[in-house]
Amino acid sequence: MKSVTRTQVGIIGAGPAGLLLSHLLCIAGIDSVVVVESRSRAEMESTIRAGVLEQGTMDLLDSAGVGARMHAEGAVHHGIALAFEGERRRIDLTGLTGRAITVYAQHEVIKDLVAAREAAGVLPVFEVTDTRIEDMDTEKPVVRYVRDGVDGALVCDYVVGCDGFHGPSRQTIPVQAREEFERVYPFGWFGILVEAPPSSEELMYARHDRGFALVSTRSPGIQRMYFQCGPSESVESGRTRKIWEELHTRLDSIDGWKIIKGKIFQKNIVGMRSFVCATMRYGRLLLAGDAAHIVPPTGAKGLNLAVNNLRLLAKAFAELYTTGSQERLLSYSHNALRRVWRPEHFSWWITTMLHNFDNATPFHQRLLVAQLDYLTTSEAGARVLSENYLGPLTH
Ligand code: FAD
Ligand code: DHB
Numbered sequence: 001m002k003s004v005t006r007t008q009v010g011i012i013g014a015g016p017a018g019l020l021l022s023h024l025l026c027i028a029g030i031d032s033v034v035v036v037e038s039r040s041r042a043e044m045e046s047t048i049r050a051g052v053l054e055q056g057t058m059d060l061l062d063s064a065g066v067g068a069r070m071h072a073e074g075a076v077h078h079g080i081a082l083a084f085e086g087e088r089r090r091i092d093l094t095g096l097t098g099r100a101i102t103v104y105a106q107h108e109v110i111k112d113l114v115a116a117r118e119a120a121g122v123l124p125v126f127e128v129t130d131t132r133i134e135d136m137d138t139e140k141p142v143v144r145y146v147r148d149g150v151d152g153a154l155v156c157d158y159v160v161g162c163d164g165f166h167g168p169s170r171q172t173i174p175v176q177a178r179e180e181f182e183r184v185y186p187f188g189w190f191g192i193l194v195e196a197p198p199s200s201e202e203l204m205y206a207r208h209d210r211g212f213a214l215v216s217t218r219s220p221g222i223q224r225m226y227f228q229c230g231p232s233e234s235v236e237s238g239r240t241r242k243i244w245e246e247l248h249t250r251l252d253s254i255d256g257w258k259i260i261k262g263k264i265f266q267k268n269i270v271g272m273r274s275f276v277c278a279t280m281r282y283g284r285l286l287l288a289g290d291a292a293h294i295v296p297p298t299g300a301k302g303l304n305l306a307v308n309n310l311r312l313l314a315k316a317f318a319e320l321y322t323t324g325s326q327e328r329l330l331s332y333s334h335n336a337l338r339r340v341w342r343p344e345h346f347s348w349w350i351t352t353m354l355h356n357f358d359n360a361t362p363f364h365q366r367l368l369v370a371q372l373d374y375l376t377t378s379e380a381g382a383r384v385l386s387e388n389y390l391g392p393l394t395h
């Protein structure tokens with residue numbers, strides 16, 4: 001059996017990038033969009049990942065009509081704290097820039113977007129396997145997949161690969177046409193969700209000789225925390241006592257601050273990588289989000305970067321289907337990449353500043369502390385940090 005569908009835009013991956021793009025295209029009047037996704041809806045709606053949304057991301061979700069729950073349930077933060085050498089120093093994000101961040105979990109954004117797709121009567125095709133792209137250098141690229149044992153084919157005008165770092169889209173581009181830049185960090189993050197009220201009202205990024213720690217929130221009764229761990233650590237190795245020991249060691253020395261403990265009900269490990277594929281279009285295949293670029297999570301940029309891509313893509317497709325002009329699609333890779341390297345640099349910089357590298361000399365450690373000291377005492381320094389953390393003002 002075979003199922004063949006003709007569609008204008010075929011999207012691979014129903015993460016935040018694929019779902020938001022299909023929603024934006026639908027708003028622009030492009031109804032013929034199909035999203036295929038390898039995971040189940042339940043898994044997508046429960047996988048814990050990002051938390052911080054930039055103002056620009058919130059504005060786009062609002063203008064797309066999917067921001068109501070984010071405003072009702074997300075928490076607006078006007079500052080963050082950097083903790084080092086036993087002190088906690090606040091960066092007044094809003095005072096310095098007039099902008100703020102919202103902490104609202106990525107899987108809640110996913111639920112909002114899936115609900116919007118459902119309301120429009122066009123849910124993604126979940127639980128596909130064997131996804132592959134053919135003929136992307138022709139005028140009718142094809143996405144092939146298998147669902148419930150049936151071969152499926154999407155015959156498209158364009159294919160957008162929103163299938164994350166490990167998805168097949170980027171790999172489909174011939175190696176000789178792909179320019180890639182990569183830095184893999186020699187550590188990861190151990191993340192936990194804890195049933196307890198916030199230990200810190202604002203996000204706290206802490207540097208300690210034992211390694212980095214981050215105290216974030218999810219809701220008045222749930223905290224999100226991370227600490228730097230070895231690159232090959234596993235969730236199983238994180239016994240409850242060891243997790244609290246690590247967090248106490250890194251955080252207890254902070255003046256007048258106390259960690260609030262509670263029941264740990266979820267653990268995960270996050271790898272750390274910087275990556276850019278400097279070819280975001282090949283023929284009629286376009287890449288967006290983590291499929292094209294990865295940042296280490298310290299700067300809280302990944303999802304926000306994906307949103308920057310989608311803004312460009314939605315405009316480009318709207319132009320194509322209203323005027324017939326392919327100009328914006330042809331310049332998409334160039335324009336998207338121009339917006340990628342600043343957050344790539346920021347994410348690398350803040351990661352380097354806050355983590356412990358095994359090979360760092362005492363001299364290097366002192367330099368990093370001097371830099372943190374400068375960023376938290378000079379208004380100019382704090383402004384540089386704030387502007388980068390909050391992301392671009394206009395797009
Ligand atoms: P993904 O979310 O990876 O989605 C890709 C989708 O494609 C997946 O659903 C996958 O199942 C699907 N797929 C893969 N292969 C196939 C296939 N063969 N066929 C069909 N479908 C396929 N970003 C921020 O902006 N702020 C933060 O605070 C932040 N914190 C983070 C904290 C952590 C711990 C982590 C891990 C990440 C964080 N990020 C943050 C990054 C953010 O989560 C990602 O950048 C974001 O998920 C990228 O979205 P995406 O849609 O491009 O890719
Ligand atoms: C969260 C994740 C981040 O990567 C970050 O920099 C801040 C907060 C979070 O999951 O809450």
